[in-house]
Amino acid sequence: QLPSYQSLLYRRKTSTGGSKQRGSSRSRLSSSGSWKLGLSTISKPEEKQKSPLEQRPIRERANTRRLAEAQELKSWRQMRQSIHRYLRRLREDGQESLSSIKLWRGDIHLIEGMFGAGILSYFSFLRFLVMLNLIIFLFMFSFVMLPIVIASHALGNITYNQNDGNVCSVYPSSARHGLVIFHEHIADLLSGGGFLEQTYLFYGYYKAHKIHFPNITYNLPLAYLMVTIAYLFLSLVWIVKRSATGFKHNLVQDEDRFQSFCNKIFTGWDFCITNENAAKLKRSSLLYELRTDLEEERIKQKIADRTRKEKCRIYIIRLILNLFVISVLAGCFYSIYVATTFSQEAQMNNVKVNFIVDLIYEYLPSIVITMANFITPLLFSVIINFEDYSPAFEIRFTLIRCVFMRLTSIGVLLFSLWSQITKCEEEPCVCGYNHSLYSCWETRVGQEMYKLTIFDFIIIAAVTIFVEFPRKLIVKHCDCRLAHWWGQQEFAIPQNVLEIVYGQTICWIGTFYSPLLPAICTIKYFFIFYIKKVSLINNCRPATRPFRASSSNFFFLGVLLIGLALACVPVAVSVAQINCSQACGPFVNYTTSWEVLPTTVSQLPHGVQTLLYALSSEAFAVSFFVVTCLAMFYVIALAGAHKKVINQLREQLAMEGRDKRFLIQKLCQAQKISVVRSPGSNSQPRRSSSSYHTSFSNNFNESVFLAHSPPDSATHV
Amino acid sequence: ELTFLTKQEILLAHKRFTELLSKEERELPNTRLIEAVLTVTSNPFRKRICHVFSTSEENDGSLTFEDFLDLLSAFSDSATLEIKSHYAFRIFDFDDDGTLDCGDLEKLVNCLTGETDETRLTEAEMGQLINNVSSLCILEESDIDKDGTVNLSEFQHVISRSPDFVSSFKIVL
Numbered sequence: 043q044l045p046s047y048q049s050l051l052y053r054r055k056t057s058t059g060g061s062k063q064r065g066s067s068r069s070r071l072s073s074s075g076s077w078k079l080g081l082s083t084i085s086k087p088e089e090k091q092k093s094p095l096e097q098r099p100i101r102e103r104a105n106t107r108r109l110a111e112a113q114e115l116k117s118w119r120q121m122r123q124s125i126h127r128y129l130r131r132l133r134e135d136g137q138e139s140l141s142s143i144k145l146w147r148g149d150i151h152l153i154e155g156m157f158g159a160g161i162l163s164y165f166s167f168l169r170f171l172v173m174l175n176l177i178i179f180l181f182m183f184s185f186v187m188l189p190i191v192i193a194s195h196a197l198g199n200i201t202y203n204q205n206d207g208n209v210c211s212v213y214p215s216s217a218r219h220g221l222v223i224f225h226e227h228i229a230d231l232l233s234g235g236g237f238l239e240q241t242y243l244f245y246g247y248y249k250a251h252k253i254h255f256p257n258i259t260y261n262l263p264l265a266y267l268m269v270t271i272a273y274l275f276l277s278l279v280w281i282v283k284r285s286a287t288g289f290k291h292n293l294v295q296d297e298d299r300f301q302s303f304c305n306k307i308f309t310g311w312d313f314c315i316t317n318e319n320a321a322k323l324k325r326s327s328l329l330y331e332l333r334t335d336l337e338e339e340r341i342k343q344k345i346a347d348r349t350r351k352e353k354c355r356i357y358i359i360r361l362i363l364n365l366f367v368i369s370v371l372a373g374c375f376y377s378i379y380v381a382t383t384f385s386q387e388a389q390m391n392n393v394k395v396n397f398i399v400d401l402i403y404e405y406l407p408s409i410v411i412t413m414a415n416f417i418t419p420l421l422f423s424v425i426i427n428f429e430d431y432s433p434a435f436e437i438r439f440t441l442i443r444c445v446f447m448r449l450t451s452i453g454v455l456l457f458s459l460w461s462q463i464t465k466c467e468e469e470p471c472v473c474g475y476n477h478s479l480y481s482c483w484e485t486r487v488g489q490e491m492y493k494l495t496i497f498d499f500i501i502i503a504a505v506t507i508f509v510e511f512p513r514k515l516i517v518k519h520c521d522c523r524l525a526h527w528w529g530q531q532e533f534a535i536p537q538n539v540l541e542i543v544y545g546q547t548i549c550w551i552g553t554f555y556s557p558l559l560p561a562i563c564t565i566k567y568f569f570i571f572y573i574k575k576v577s578l579i580n581n582c583r584p585a586t587r588p589f590r591a592s593s594s595n596f597f598f599l600g601v602l603l604i605g606l607a608l609a610c611v612p613v614a615v616s617v618a619q620i621n622c623s624q625a626c627g628p629f630v631n632y633t634t635s636w637e638v639l640p641t642t643v644s645q646l647p648h649g650v651q652t653l654l655y656a657l658s659s660e661a662f663a664v665s666f667f668v669v670t671c672l673a674m675f676y677v678i679a680l681a682g683a684h685k686k687v688i689n690q691l692r693e694q695l696a697m698e699g700r701d702k703r704f705l706i707q708k709l710c711q712a713q714k715i716s717v718v719r720s721p722g723s724n725s726q727p728r729r730s731s732s733s734y735h736t737s738f739s740n741n742f743n744e745s746v747f748l749a750h751s752p753p754d755s756a757t758h759v
Numbered sequence: 760e761l762t763f764l765t766k767q768e769i770l771l772a773h774k775r776f777t778e779l780l781s782k783e784e785r786e787l788p789n790t791r792l793i794e795a796v797l798t799v800t801s802n803p804f805r806k807r808i809c810h811v812f813s814t815s816e817e818n819d820g821s822l823t824f825e826d827f828l829d830l831l832s833a834f835s836d837s838a839t840l841e842i843k844s845h846y847a848f849r850i851f852d853f854d855d856d857g858t859l860d861c862g863d864l865e866k867l868v869n870c871l872t873g874e875t876d877e878t879r880l881t882e883a884e885m886g887q888l889i890n891n892v893s894s895l896c897i898l899e900e901s902d903i904d905k906d907g908t909v910n911l912s913e914f915q916h917v918i919s920r921s922p923d924f925v926s927s928f929k930i931v932l
Binding site: 303304305307308309310311312313321325326328329332333336339340695696 | 804867871872873880888896897914916917921922924929930
């Protein structure tokens with residue numbers, strides 16, 4: 043908003059109050075502020091007696107005018123205004139009370155005060171994930187588990203899936219028989235097998251086909267499928283909504299780094315800071331930001347100045363390093379594949395060597411994934427130094443590589459599981475899957491996801507306790523050079539974000555196979571919050587690099603969206619492609635899980651059927667796609683038009699500056715002529731503060747003051 | 760409408776003001792009082808603020824109670840953008856010549872980054888920040904009529920585009 047518009051708004055606000063501006067100044071661009079300035083700067087001691095006298099008659103005039111207006115103001119308009127005000131206040135109160143019941147509000151305030159906005163965004167992201175997982179769990183619980191619980195304990199009649207004696211529907215019980223040693227229980231708890239397998243935790247337990255309540259029949263397979271689609275859709279909508287504001291900021295700010303220097307210099311200091319430490323922190327962060335921005339500019343200059351030979355050299359180096367990165371990634375994926383196959387075969391063969399070794403065999407994929415995810419970021423951050431990008435791009439590119447690594451490792455794990463499940467001794471498989479090894483393959487996949495989640499949590503807790511706390515103790519008490527080089531812990535935001543996005547992706551994939559997994563993830567993130575907070579406050583020092591908050595929100599949610607997209611793929615493939623197990627689960631009577639939907643639709647009344655068929659036909663899909671494309675093109679064209687308008691206005695402003703200079707030059711010339719004609723006229727140099735009222739450039743000292751009115755009527759400026 | 764403060768805020772200001780006044784100095788206290796009142800001993804602009812709002816002839820930056828109220832009013836929540844940008848311009852104008860030239864900008868940046876030598880930008884960096892010719896810098900972004908200085912309307916134009924100005928240019932008692 044231009045200042046003239048602001049002053050117009052202010053004048054409109056105070057016009058009913060009957061301010062002094064009703065006089066000559068209404069036509070000018072100056073607002074009441076400059077009138078006030080005129081009053082205060084001109085009120086020298088000798089004029090102090092004059093100004094109160096002048097004010098009083100003016101105020102009386104304003105009062106009478108106000109009374110007249112009040113009578114004119116209709117009562118319904120007043121009532122409307124008061125209703126508006128009341129509604130607005132109600133809305134603000136509602137928003138404030140809503141924000142006061144948010145989880146962990148006090149903790150997050152504390153963290154923001156101590157460490158700044160970047161780390162704050164990480165913790166509020168964590169809080170968002172806790173809420174998301176809780177909502178997903180409530181969905182699953184109320185639509186899938188609650189009917190079964192109600193039916194088995196209260197009223198209702200459950201019809202279970204028929205066991206038709208087929209070879210596919212053999213499901214050996216995995217409960218342990220005989221004397222069970224205690225550590226076997228722990229092994230079961232950690233691996234999701236044994237006594238945990240036939241519980242609500244896994245897909246295989248939900249054998250109900252239909253639940254008959256007194257009035258309605260509840261179709262459980264349909265509910266199961268619809269809830270899966272619903273929670274994926276809900277997550278998508280919530281994340282997109284949350285990232286919409288961040289995206290807007292990102293677009294506006296990153297356009298051409300608009301006015302970044304001016305904003306930092308002129309508005310960089312927060313006058314509300316009262317704490318000495320906070321002031322020091324602010325100073326150092328400002329210094330750091332200025333230095334990095336200047337360095338970015340220098341590097342941009344250097345890049346633009348590169349010769350052809352240098353460019354070739356840089357491109358060749360980049361190509362080689364990218365190939366190296368790809369080969370490292372391929373090596374990691376292959377090792378994950380090998381580990382998964384080995385682990386599955388070890389479990390199938392049931393060779394019990396030792397408690398610890400068995401556990402290691404079970405957790406082998408998780409261990410390999412975690413080790414790969416630990417080593418590759420270090421490798422990437424070393425490689426990027428040789429590739430000679432600008433610092434901001436370096437950070438982003440390393441992050442993209444790490445994201446790719448983490449999320450694809452889950453994909454590789456699932457792919458190796460899938461290849462195991464659909465590989466039979468005699469091709470093609472009798473039941474569509476390997477029924478001898480995997481009588482209930484969804485439960486096996488659910489168990490793998492469960493193991494990944496548990497292991498992830500254990501690793502986070504263990505790293506915090508066994509690495510970060512000792513590091514702090516060593517750095518604080520030991521004075522050797524190693525301690526100085528290692529330095530105190532800094533909270534690495536991107537790596538931490540990737541960790542929790544990884545966990546959330548596993549949760550999304552695993553919820554279809556293990557309906558209780560969201561609850562486990564909620565509890566896990568709950569504890570991770572406190573672990574990270576304690577570690578942050580005790581071990582970490584404030585970051586030397588400020589992490590920009592608005593763009594980081596967009597980054598977090600963008601990575602989360604990639605995780606969601608990745609999670610949809612395995613779920614979609616297993617719902618639509620792979621034959622569901624015939625021995626367990628709600629979909630026994632169907633070939634694939636997706637078949638529930640067409641079967642149910644064919645039982646609906648005819649009109650609804652035709653409507654649904656029309657919606658899913660190609661004609662509708664194509665026209666919907668075309669309409670969406672048109673809308674997108676329209677919005678893009680609008681944005682381009684706005685950009686053009688902005689550029690035009692900017693040029694106009696520059697031209698007006700030039701016009702002003704031209705006019706001032708003319709004025710000076712005219713002034714000179716008139717001074718020559720009449721010497722001794724009133725061109726005394728006034729106090730420099732008067733130039734503020736004219737807002738002309740002060741390079742032309744001669745005659746700027748002529749535009750300013752002489753002292754008598756100064757109070758009426 | 761002489762001020763943007765409410766009656767309560769004026770009374771609170773008066774209370775704080777008289778608390779910090781010693782018995783002899785009834786009318787024209789020193790800048791040290793302002794520092795204590797604002798509790799921003801770390802504010803790098805405190806001297807300039809006192810200088811700008813002071814109306815005494817000796818130019819020592821001392822403030823009467825009316826000056827103090829002017830200060831709080833300009834820094835209050837309800838002051839308009841134009842008032843704030845006007846006063847910000849005067850505060851940043853270290854040599855009081857009505858424009859922000861290279862010397863003013865240099866002093867401004869030094870105030871912001873720190874007092875000691877190691878927290879300052881070097882000469883080269885300062886030069887690049889203020890008037891780098893071909894790419895972004897302060898003067899490139901704000902000097903519209905390309906005269907090498909930033910005058911009041913150019914400053915106000917820059918400020919109107921900046922989203923954080925109103926929230927950072929604020930003092931609450």
